[in-house]
Amino acid sequence: MKKIILHFVPAILCLVSCLWGYGQKKPEKKHNIKVKVDYTLNKPGDTLTLYFKPHESIKFLQMAIVDQNGICSFDMEQEFEFGSISIEKYKAHKKNDHRMIANQLYWEKGDEIMLKVEDNQLLNDYESNALFTGPGSEKYNLQYAIRKELRKIYDEALTTETKKWTDTDSLQYLETKEYRLISVLNTKKEMITAVVYDVLKTDILMSRYEPIIENLTYLKLNNAKESAEKRKELLDSIHRLLLPVKQFPVVAEAMAASQKFQKFIGGLFYVTALLKNNKPILKESIVEVSNHFSGIQKESILISLLQQYGITSDQKEFPLLKNTVKTFPYNLLLEKFLQQTCRNLAGYTFLDTSGYKVDLKKYRGKYLLIDFWYIGCGGCLRYYQNTLSHIEEEFKDDPRFAVVSISADRDFNRWKKSIPLNRYTNERVINLNTGPLAYRHKFAEDIGIDIYPFVLLVDPNGNILEYNNITLRTTTELLRNTLNKYLN
Incomplete structure (x- = not known):
């Protein structure tokens, strides 16, 4: 009876997640992201990919083929009025072709642009050799101008005799950078919408606090192991850090x-959740965010926070999330995020080590721990060495359980040669590869994989039980306890 109930849990979760947005405000119409790319190295038949992120936690993609004139055209229909776009070259040429030819540029409804990219023989510096034309193009050229100024500031810092100025924690360096970037932004203030101006200004203002925040987030697990006194000190410093951010001179929508x-x-x-509890509690985090931010700023943060937490099959905070995140477009973003966990994995195919296609439904009947990774990913390496390899050894004789190691490496032979090295996986587990699509594989898009390693626990019927949460992707102890919850 216990196993039958457990098998119903993901189905119930799936139903709740899929119906989450029922009755919520929907956009009146969809919007098209129209981009044409004229790239010197484009050859007819090459493939480019457009990535659209309406929020840093949500990503959609569209692939398009270069036509006989060397032009690649995108026309992505979606529901959001604002977000960022990136364009990546799918086929790398023999020369050192930088594959990401446009990266994280703010888009808004009504834009219809042509991106012309000249090859740079020395640097592959597309931010200096790209030109946007068409409706909305001013904001893209402005973003490139800001990036060029940032690079100039950085180069100057490297050549200065005063080494203190090169320190990213130097207040002089950060204030100078902020002033100069805002000066560039102000040159085109009248040519872009007020919201985009404030979004770009928010990005620039955030740069003063990036070094501190990056240090705290990078060391988040180590910080959680500090003494009670040290943890309180870190919490106090974080709360002090939030005060100036809350007072940015920009509209709430832009922030x-x-x-x-x-x-x-x-x-x-x-990080604050880790400092307060070794196992963070989402309900407490929702309350804490609500204590520091309000309105759509709070809702936007909570979606990012949910990505950090991941999803568990017994999540009790969904009603609270629903009542907290209720403003469009953030209610729709929350719905999209939850839908990513509402998947049965049957039908997704990968390549095995012999190059044959394998459907994940082949492994029905077992609990599957799916580890999504790629060669060169430091976090993937640490996760395997410190956590997953130990779990594989402990559970290797349990016929109800299997590890599925899925590599997103495009180079099939390189991936295959890496398996016996036991760095990211080993020969005893189920080893699969996404094939030539790499991380553009439909599985990665549907599940919402945007960080690595990405870990799922799947029930014997192919439904997701645990979605990349802290119990799966951190310590051996937490992962062991999670598996035993289902296997015992």
Whole structure:
């Protein structure tokens, strides 16, 4: 009876998640992201990918083929009025072709742009050799101008005789950078919408606090192991850090839309949860975020925070999330995020080590721990060496359980040669590869994989039980306890 109930849990969760947005406000119409890319190295038949992120936690993609004139055209229909776009070259040429030819540029409804990219023989510096034209193009060229100024500031800092100025924690350096970037932004203030101006200004203002926040988030697990006194000291410093951020001279809509704000502040609240509890409690985090931010800023942060937490099959905070995140477009973003956990994995196919296609439904009947990784990912390496390898050894004789190691490496032979090295996986587990699509594989898009390693626990019927949460992706003890919860 216990196993039957357990098998119903993901189905119930799936139903709740999929119906989450029922009755919520929906957008009146969809919007099209129209981009044409004229890239010197484009050849007819090459493939480019457009990534659209309406929030730093949500990503959609569209692939398009270069036509006979060397032009690649995108026309992505979606529900959001604002977000960021990136464009990546799918086929790398023999020369050192930088694959990401446009990266994280703010888009808004009504834009219809042409991106012309000239090859740079020396640097592959597309931010200096790209030109946008068409409706809305001013904001893209402005963003590139800001990036060029940032690079100039950085180069100057490297050549200065005063080494203190090169320190990213130097207040002089950070204040100078902020002033110069805002000066560039102000040159085109009248040519862009007020919201985009404030979003870009938020990004620039966040840069003063990035070094501190990045240090705290990078060391988040180590910080959680500090003494009670040290943890309180860190918590106090974080709360003091939030005060100037709350007072940014920008409209609330722009701050909420800034993906730097979403990423850094969402990550910061996850650190505070770790400092307060070795196993963070989402309900407490929701209350804490609500105590520091309000309105759509709060809602935007909570979606980032939910990505940090991941999803568990017995999540009790969904009603609280629903009542807290209720403003469009953040209610729709929450719905999209929860839908990513509402999947049965049957039908997703990968390549095995012999190059044959394998459907995940082949492994029905067992609990599957799926580890999604790629060669060169430091976090993937540490996760395998410190956590997953120990679990594999402990549970290797349990016929009800299996580890599925899925590599997102495009180079099939390199991936295959890496398996016996026991760095990211080993020969005893189920080893699969995404094939030539790499991390553009439909599985990665549907599940919402945007960070690595990405870990799922799947029940014997192929339904997701645990979605990349802290109990899966951190310590051996937490992962062991999670598995025993289902296997015992």
